[in-house]
Amino acid sequence: MINESAPAIHDMKECKSHLQPVRDSLDILNGKWKIPIIVSLMFGKKRFKEIQREIDGITAKMLSKELKELELNQLVKRTVYDSSPVTVEYAITTYGLSLKKVIDELRNWGTKHRNRLMKKNGIEIEA
Amino acid sequence: MINESAPAIHDMKECKSHLQPVRDSLDILNGKWKIPIIVSLMFGKKRFKEIQREIDGITAKMLSKELKELELNQLVKRTVYDSSPVTVEYAITTYGLSLKKVIDELRNWGTKHRNRLMKKNGIEIEA
Numbered sequence: 001m002i003n004e005s006a007p008a009i010h011d012m013k014e015c016k017s018h019l020q021p022v023r024d025s026l027d028i029l030n031g032k033w034k035i036p037i038i039v040s041l042m043f044g045k046k047r048f049k050e051i052q053r054e055i056d057g058i059t060a061k062m063l064s065k066e067l068k069e070l071e072l073n074q075l076v077k078r079t080v081y082d083s084s085p086v087t088v089e090y091a092i093t094t095y096g097l098s099l100k101k102v103i104d105e106l107r108n109w110g111t112k113h114r115n116r117l118m119k120k121n122g123i124e125i126e127a
Numbered sequence: 128m129i130n131e132s133a134p135a136i137h138d139m140k141e142c143k144s145h146l147q148p149v150r151d152s153l154d155i156l157n158g159k160w161k162i163p164i165i166v167s168l169m170f171g172k173k174r175f176k177e178i179q180r181e182i183d184g185i186t187a188k189m190l191s192k193e194l195k196e197l198e199l200n201q202l203v204k205r206t207v208y209d210s211s212p213v214t215v216e217y218a219i220t221t222y223g224l225s226l227k228k229v230i231d232e233l234r235n236w237g238t239k240h241r242n243r244l245m246k247k248n249g250i251e252i253e254a
Contacts, residue, residue, distance in 0.1 A: 015170045015181050019163055021237030022230060026159050028240060035153060036146055043142045054142050098239065102232040103149060109229050110148030113155060116222075 025102070028073055033058055033066045035106065038099055041076060041092040048088060075099070152229070155200055160185055160193045162233065165226055168203060168219040175215060202226070 029035055033055065040046065040054045052063055067090060070076035075096035081087045156162055160182065167173065167181045179190055194217060197203035202223035208214045 011170060012181055015167055016183075018170075018234070019166050019182070021234045021241065022166055023159070023163060023237070024241055025233040025237035026162060030159060032150075032153050032157060036150060039146050039149055040142055043138060043145075054139055055146070056143075095243075099236060102229075102236050105229040105232045106152040107145070107148045109226060110150070110152035112225065114148065114151055 028075075029099075029102075031066070033062055034070060034075075035099075035103060037063070037066055037070060038075060038092060038096055039103060041090060041096070042100070042103075045089050045091040048090070051090065070096075155202075156226075156229075158193070160189060161197060161202075162226075162230060164190070164193055164197060165202060165219060165223055166230060168217060168223070169227070169230075172216050172218040175217070178217065197223075 036055045036058075037051060040051050046054075048060075048063065048067075051067075052058060052060060055063070058066075067076060067078070071078050074093055077091050077093050079089045079091065081089065163182045163185075164178060167178050173181075175187075175190065175194075178194075179185060179187060182190070185193075194203060194205070198205050201220055204218050204220050206216045206218065208216065
């Protein structure tokens, strides 16, 4: 049954301190596009249009905004080549590569989630 | 230097199929609140107000919306107790617990990110 007393302050503190680094990550990786952009660049350096072609549904405006934020957080590096016409290339940084484990776990979970959805059809909640 | 030829179609296919499960996860966990709510419930069953107290900055409206979506995806279970007044309790499901590894990696990365920010002050990008 329900505990009607006040919430345990110790647990709440513990929960909050547990939450902080998770929220720090989410602040950096916010939105639905940053992680897909990072995955795309993990496959190699790319130009703007190449990234856009790989990430279905992203608009040029969004991609531009997200790349700027990723660059600001040093996860992505932008290089301008003095060719004619000027070309711009985006690459993942060593720091960006440190997100690999996070992305691997998201991929694992996403795969399991899809399998589960396909198996379950009208079967009741399991907990 | 830059590869001026068309993007390798094989790589693009590989990248896209690699991306899909990651995007599936992000679709379910979208926004800045769902993962914090799940973390909060990993610490035990809670009532609405208790969750709200633990997650700084979330409004009642947002929490209500997010809990509904989490319930729909069977990550959270809502139980109504026929007490007087009626009480409602939220709990994580077994399926919700399957997000533990994702959350652990987000926590690890967030901790490293914060340490890095504190160490670096004006030091150049590393890649």
